[in-house]
Amino acid sequence: MQRYYQPEIETMDPAQLRQLQSERLVRQVRHVWDNVPYYRKKMEEKGLTPDDIQGLEDLHKLPFLSKDDLREAYPMGLLAAPLSECVRIQSTSGTTGRRVVAFYTQHDIDLWNECCARAIMAAGGNEDDVVQVCYGYGLFTGGAGLDGGSHKVGCLTLPMSSGNTDRQIQFMKDLHATILCCTPSYAAYIGETLHEMGYGPEDIDLKAGIFGAEPWTEEMRRDIEKSLGIKAYDIYGLTEISGPGVSFECSEQTGMHINEDHFIAEIINPETGEVLPDGEVGELVFTSLDKEAFPLLRYRTRDLCVLSRKKCACGRTHVKMSKPLGRSDDMMIIRGVNVFPSQIETVLLNEGYSPNYRIEVDRVNNTDTLDIFVELSPEMFSDTVREVEAREKKLAAAVTAMLGIRPKMHLVAPKSIQRSEGKAVRVIDRRKLHD
Numbered sequence: 265m266q267r268y269y270q271p272e273i274e275t276m277d278p279a280q281l282r283q284l285q286s287e288r289l290v291r292q293v294r295h296v297w298d299n300v301p302y303y304r305k306k307m308e309e310k311g312l313t314p315d316d317i318q319g320l321e322d323l324h325k326l327p328f329l330s331k332d333d334l335r336e337a338y339p340m341g342l343l344a345a346p347l348s349e350c351v352r353i354q355s356t357s358g359t360t361g362r363r364v365v366a367f368y369t370q371h372d373i374d375l376w377n378e379c380c381a382r383a384i385m386a387a388g389g390n391e392d393d394v395v396q397v398c399y400g401y402g403l404f405t406g407g408a409g410l411d412g413g414s415h416k417v418g419c420l421t422l423p424m425s426s427g428n429t430d431r432q433i434q435f436m437k438d439l440h441a442t443i444l445c446c447t448p449s450y451a452a453y454i455g456e457t458l459h460e461m462g463y464g465p466e467d468i469d470l471k472a473g474i475f476g477a478e479p480w481t482e483e484m485r486r487d488i489e490k491s492l493g494i495k496a497y498d499i500y501g502l503t504e505i506s507g508p509g510v511s512f513e514c515s516e517q518t519g520m521h522i523n524e525d526h527f528i529a530e531i532i533n534p535e536t537g538e539v540l541p542d543g544e545v546g547e548l549v550f551t552s553l554d555k556e557a558f559p560l561l562r563y564r565t566r567d568l569c570v571l572s573r574k575k576c577a578c579g580r581t582h583v584k585m586s587k588p589l590g591r592s593d594d595m596m597i598i599r600g601v602n603v604f605p606s607q608i609e610t611v612l613l614n615e616g617y618s619p620n621y622r623i624e625v626d627r628v629n630n631t632d633t634l635d636i637f638v639e640l641s642p643e644m645f646s647d648t649v650r651e652v653e654a655r656e657k658k659l660a661a662a663v664t665a666m667l668g669i670r671p672k673m674h675l676v677a678p679k680s681i682q683r684s685e686g687k688a689v690r691v692i693d694r695r696k697l698h699d
């Protein structure tokens with residue numbers, strides 16, 4: 265039986281949904297114009313007033329907002345509600361530079377938590393479930409978001425935060441956790457530790473995992489599903505737009521439904537800003553529709569993905585986004601070739617290695633170098649030097665076939681690459697240091 269958290273919204277007739285978005289957009293633009301001088305100035309520079317935005321068809325007229333705008337307006341330049349009405353802040357992880365601070369009223373928190381509740385129910389959760397949240401709690405949105413969603417659904421919530429992996433497993437067993445929420449890299453680490461402690465999927469009660477906050481491949485999904493004996497669901501979000509739950513996967517596992525009653529999604533050409541039709545790869549842009557404290561219009565996420573409006577068998581009518589291929593600023597250009605870390609991850613896992621790897625890029629004598637470090641499994645570790653060299657050669661050939669450029673492979677001892685309890689740092693680009 266398919267269950268939704270808010271069926272009337274999640275399965276709303278598409279035409280009605282467009283109508284709802286139009287009405288909310290008009291209201292949201294006026295709210296921003298009235299309360300955010302920073303954005304009002306941007307609109308004035310384009311000769312716009314709120315009267316120019318009568319509905320969805322006028323969205324394209326609005327100026328974009330970028331992460332640089334958020335940094336420039338830091339800390340309160342985009343605040344659209346009096347501080348006395350705000351009840352909370354969260355902040356980005358700072359993966360790509362200076363942190364951004366987002367503000368929430370109670371209404372904004374409820375809206376965000378409802379999005380996470382939808383995600384938990386889409387993963388098969390209900391009030392009988394025990395949800396173990398090991399995303400970090402604190403400024404990072406992961407912990408607070410899934411925690412709030414779990415409360416809304418009525419699950420028993422284990423607010424573990426990240427780290428202390430042995431204790432995570434102890435609680436998972438003792439309290440019979442059924443749904444695990446964390447980053448995919450931490451889920452892989454928990455799976456690895458479970459097996460090291462001599463347990464297997466049959467010793468725990470987990471049935472599903474809700475993993476996000478960083479890119480992960482289908483190969484990684486299969487690995488985690490096997491090691492924990494669960495179905496693994498993707499969840500996407502960003503602090504600027506609210507946090508996790510902006511979109512989430514359903515039982516079909518073919519993309520994440522974007523909560524379109526709260527956020528409009530567009531795909532643009534990142535170079536020209538031109539809006540692209542559904543089905544084309546481009547940069548994801550969000551417009552919030554009913555936020556009070558931190559409403560952003562046409563915010564450029566820098567995440568690259570594809571939108572699909574194909575009917576989904578789960579019954580939800582909201583548009584689906586593909587897994588982000590990576591951030592536009594994650595993409596490395598090595599010897600003139602575009603390389604995403606996810607492509608390398610796909611090859612490594614397909615060749616039977618663990619998702620413990622590190623990519624190092626440098627420039628030596630004006631030529632880019634690509635070094636990939638990946639762990640041998642304990643069984644492979646007893647191989648002779650010659651066997652290890654043969655493995656490195658085979659792996660280098662497989663990566664070359666994927667990327668079109670040849671890496672230098674380094675097979676290293678088991679456990680020698682640092683595990684991640686939050687967002688994994690997999691790439692070290694030393695070229696930036698020479699600039």
Ligand code: ADP
Pocket residue numbers: 355356357358359360405475476477478479480498499500501502503504565567587588590591
């Ligand atoms: P930061 O930008 O500092 O990492 P956030 O913690 O708000 O701040 O992270 C949001 C970003 O994390 C997104 O823009 C996206 O790049 C990445 N992200 C979040 N969820 C996913 C996911 N499911 N798959 C891939 N990337 C994701």
Ligand code: ZN
Pocket residue numbers: 514515516521576577578579580
């Ligand atoms: Zn669906």
